Amino acid sequence: MFGRQSEFEIKHLHSGGIISNYYCTSACGHCLYYCSPRWKKEYIDRETLIEVLKEIKSLGCRSVHIGGGEPFLNLAGLQMVVETVHSLRVNIEYVETNSSWFKERESAIETLSSLRERGLSTLLISMSPFHNEHIPFYKVKGVIEACREANISVFPWISEFYPEIAAFDDRTTHTVSEYEEKYGDNYLSRIPSRYWIHFGGRALKTFARVYGTRNYQDTLSANKGGCRELLDVSHFHCDLYGNYIPGLCSGLAIRCDHVGTALSQNDYPFLTTLFREGIGGFGDLAASKYGFEPSREYMSKCDLCFDIRKYLVLQVGVSSRELQPKGFYENG
Numbered sequence: 570m571f572g573r574q575s576e577f578e579i580k581h582l583h584s585g586g587i588i589s590n591y592y593c594t595s596a597c598g599h600c601l602y603y604c605s606p607r608w609k610k611e612y613i614d615r616e617t618l619i620e621v622l623k624e625i626k627s628l629g630c631r632s633v634h635i636g637g638g639e640p641f642l643n644l645a646g647l648q649m650v651v652e653t654v655h656s657l658r659v660n661i662e663y664v665e666t667n668s669s670w671f672k673e674r675e676s677a678i679e680t681l682s683s684l685r686e687r688g689l690s691t692l693l694i695s696m697s698p699f700h701n702e703h704i705p706f707y708k709v710k711g712v713i714e715a716c717r718e719a720n721i722s723v724f725p726w727i728s729e730f731y732p733e734i735a736a737f738d739d740r741t742t743h744t745v746s747e748y749e750e751k752y753g754d755n756y757l758s759r760i761p762s763r764y765w766i767h768f769g770g771r772a773l774k775t776f777a778r779v780y781g782t783r784n785y786q787d788t789l790s791a792n793k794g795g796c797r798e799l800l801d802v803s804h805f806h807c808d809l810y811g812n813y814i815p816g817l818c819s820g821l822a823i824r825c826d827h828v829g830t831a832l833s834q835n836d837y838p839f840l841t842t843l844f845r846e847g848i849g850g851f852g853d854l855a856a857s858k859y860g861f862e863p864s865r866e867y868m869s870k871c872d873l874c875f876d877i878r879k880y881l882v883l884q885v886g887v888s889s890r891e892l893q894p895k896g897f898y899e900n901g
Contacts, residue, residue, distance in 0.1 A: 577844040578831040579802060579815070579823070582630040584662075587621065588808040589613045589650055590638035591896060594669040595703035598745065598775040599766050602819050603900045604638045612646040613809035615653055621807045622657050624825045632660035634693070636806075641670040644680060648687055655688030663691040663724050667700050671708040677715035685721055692716055693724040696731060697764060698748045698756075699775075706739035727764055769819050770901070773872045782866035785873070789849045792870040796843045812893050815840065818871070820878055820901075822893035839878075839891045848874055859885050875901070 588602070590612045596605035625633070633654065640647045647664070654661050664684070671677050681692070694716075696709050716723045725731065733752065737743045749756045758779045766772055783791070799816040806814045812822035821840060823832065834841045842850045848870040855861035855877045867873040881887040882898040892898070 574797075574800060576831040577799065577837070577841050579628070579800065579813070579828045582625050582628040582802045582805060582828075584632065584803060585625060585630055585805040585807065586634040586636050587613065587618065587650070587654075588637060588806055589635055589640045589646065590643065590809060591894070592642060593638045593667070594642070595639070595667055595700065597667075597697075597699040597703065597771065599697070599699045599760075599772045601767050601770040601772065601817065602638075603770050603897055605900055607900050608638070608896055610642070611809060612643045613650065615649055617809065617811050618650060618653050619657065621811060621825050622654065622659055624828060625807065626657070626659060628829050630659075632662050634662045634665065636665040636693075639667055639669055640664055641666050641680070644683075648683060651684055651689050652687040661689060661691075663693040664689055665693045665695065665726075666712065667695045667704055668708040668712040669704050671711045671715075674711060674715060674718075677711060678718045681712075681715055681719035681721050685719055689721060691722040691724050693726050695726055696734060697727070698730065698734070698743075698745050698760070701734050701737070701743050702745060703742060705741055706734050706737070709734075710739065729763060767817050768869060769817065769871050769875070770897075773868055773875065777868040777872070780868055782868050782872075784866050785852075785863035788867045788870060788873050789852060792848050795845050795847045796870075799840065799844050808894070810894055818874075820875065820892065820894075820897040822891055824890060837891055839889065843874070851877060855881065859887070 591602060591604050592606070592608040592610045593604035594606055635650055651661060694709060694712055713723055733748070737747070745757055760766070768776060799818065801816045804817065806817065807825055808814065811825050813825045813828045815821055815823055823837070823840070832841055839851065842854050851874065859881055861877055861880050867876065878892055879898045879901060882892050882895060
């Protein structure tokens with residue numbers, strides 16, 4: 570799909586999202602961005618949001634979703650985001666939530682109504698065993714009911730899990746182990762066939778025990794060639810710091826105002842190496858210039874890439890616009 574392009578350049582954008590914050594009350598086992606309560610309580614500001622929206626509009630994107638972290642942890646910030654996106658004539662497909670903020674019906678209706686008045690029409694409500702490890706299901710049910718009262722459409726992601734979660738006590742949380750006990754030992758291994766999961770971030774740790782690992786050389790041998798998936802724009806994200814995340818490779822970053830131009834080796838040595846030479850070239854660069862040595866086995870090339878990048882940021886102290894945000898590595 571991306572094999573013919575010789576230069577690393579994002580030429581146009583399709584469907585994407587704005588990460589309003591990385592802070593979250595949960596630390597879900599499948600989270601691509603390592604969101605958790607450990608992150609700083611920072612939220613996208615209006616100036617950055619406008620710059621990001623103007624850039625992605627210039628490259629053909631006319632609609633976005635809003636996600637986190639948990640966007641509802643700063644209601645005033647979320648109200649600003651919805652209002653600003655709407656004012657710039659960009660369609661909001663949905664705002665994502667894990668429902669952790671729900672307290673009781675009336676305040677939830679008031680919260681959702683304030684967002685509907687500013688242009689929100691659809692709420693993606695997350696429901697999965699990973700979320701249920703941190704969030705009692707009564708909160709999810711409460712937000713669904715409040716959406717009906719506030720005249721906001723519900724996008725349940727994904728509804729297939731609803732009856733399985735509802736079979737447990739909805740006033741408390743439940744571990745994935747409880748799901749395995751109830752629905753079978755292979756419950757976790759079956760989830761990716763039912764639910765889209767990008768194997769990056771915390772999902773690498775969660776699913777390594779399902780898919781197994783292999784040594785450094787075998788990982789390289791199985792993954793020759795450049796990482797062309799860095800060009801994928803079918804579901805891109807830009808974050809609160811003005812970073813464009815290429816190919817959903819969390820922890821890698823391109824400045825949003827550099828998207829749409831060919832990236833140079835001088836400005837983006839790690840990304841251009843990954844694009845042209847793949848994980849083998851990146852591993853060689855990390856070993857020869859920074860002394861990287863593999864210390865474990867890897868589930869995939871993405872797992873190895875993360876291990877190299879974490880070493881560069883936390884052990885070597887490399888400060889690079891490409892390896893952002895730093896909190897991703899600190900919380901990983």
